[in-house]
Amino acid sequence: MYFPYVVAGAGLAGLTVAERIAAQKNERVLVVEKRSHIGGNVYDSYNEDGILIHNYGPHIFHTNDREVYEYLGRFTKWNDFWHRVLTQVDGNLIPMPITLETINRLYHMSMTLEEMQHFIAARAIPMKEIKTSRDVALSRVGEEIYQKFFENYTKKQWGLDPAEIDTSVISRIPLRFSRDTRYFTDKYQGMPREGYTKLCEKMVQNRNISILLNTDFAEIRKEIRFGTLIYTGPADEYFGCRHGRLAYRSIDFVMETYNQESFQEAPVVNYPNDYDYTRITEFKKLTGQQHRKTTIMKEFPKAEGEPYYPFPTPDCRAQYELYQKDMETEKNVYFLGRLAEYRYYNMDAVVRRALDLCRDELGCR
Ligand code: FAD
């Protein structure tokens, strides 16, 4: 069977490319997806109690990229949503990321912004070179705050000391000299009004798009012919792991439903120092759904299992670069998305990459 375009993987990367090719080039696209559903990790669904859950962890859309926001806005209306996270430190629930509110609540003080600046400056450890995530945190907030908020959370999440991890990881969490306790400060933030799965379904409502679920691309690779392939699965698997398996971090998502309206004070509560899980998400507080019961999710990070996060160490990056060299020799194949590019992309970055690929390489407007 011949298709001018084949997309391996029906996550946001693959679906954006499929949508653009089908709509703009009016060409047929086959999307091949290993799982039983589209959406990749943004997939959401109603559980047996009728509560909308994010099956692969809490997803909050946020971006400063207006084109990406407007592009996805063609397929959904947005609920206004400003994400907030609390973290349990010394038995208290404290706002994350580190703001004036965090410092005042941690030390039971009522500092002004100026006092906070002096307070942090007296603790931050000056460094000539910032090489690791540990350096990022120590140089910003000093030893004590690092230990209470970052050290153990990072060890749980990655199974490594922050000193072994790339700077980009802890750099995701800002230090804010303000009272702004939102988790993100991007200009556009929101939750798709009917959920991510509905958004994804609208993206592929085009008769040029065919979707093959429950199918590993590797298994049908020899049976289908194509003009161009856009591959969004793990980079190593495409090449039969010839340079060894790339490390991806995985997570066990454990759901619990309670016969009560509310479980916790915030949509997400982090547990840096207690328990084996990193955080608890209460879905109703993300989606705004009204229901007499509530469902929560605990995240237990692990090394093996479904690949969710590229592994942020220099060794893994070097290993990935071997695959990158191989990619350059593949004709009419593009590697895209969090797994294939081995990058810790947020949703907006993945859509941006996909739109750029469509415009620059595939001839979409
Ligand atoms: P994926 O969503 O991983 O899609 C890849 C698809 O390819 C999958 O469906 C997979 O089954 C399929 N596939 C793989 N191999 C094959 C194969 N051989 N054959 C066929 N199909 C294959 N981003 C945000 O912006 N905000 C958030 O709050 C946020 N929270 C997150 C929380 C968690 C726990 C995780 C893991 C990620 C989070 N993200 C968040 C990131 C977001 O999920 C990603 O940026 C985005 O989903 C990546 O899309 P993708 O298409 O590149 O990859």
Ligand code: UDP
């Ligand atoms: N992090 C931390 N303490 C926290 C929250 C995050 O140390 O309370 C670190 C940790 O290393 C984590 C990284 O910051 O992996 C990025 O956090 P983010 O909330 O962006 O993680 P994600 O939602 O992508 O899992």
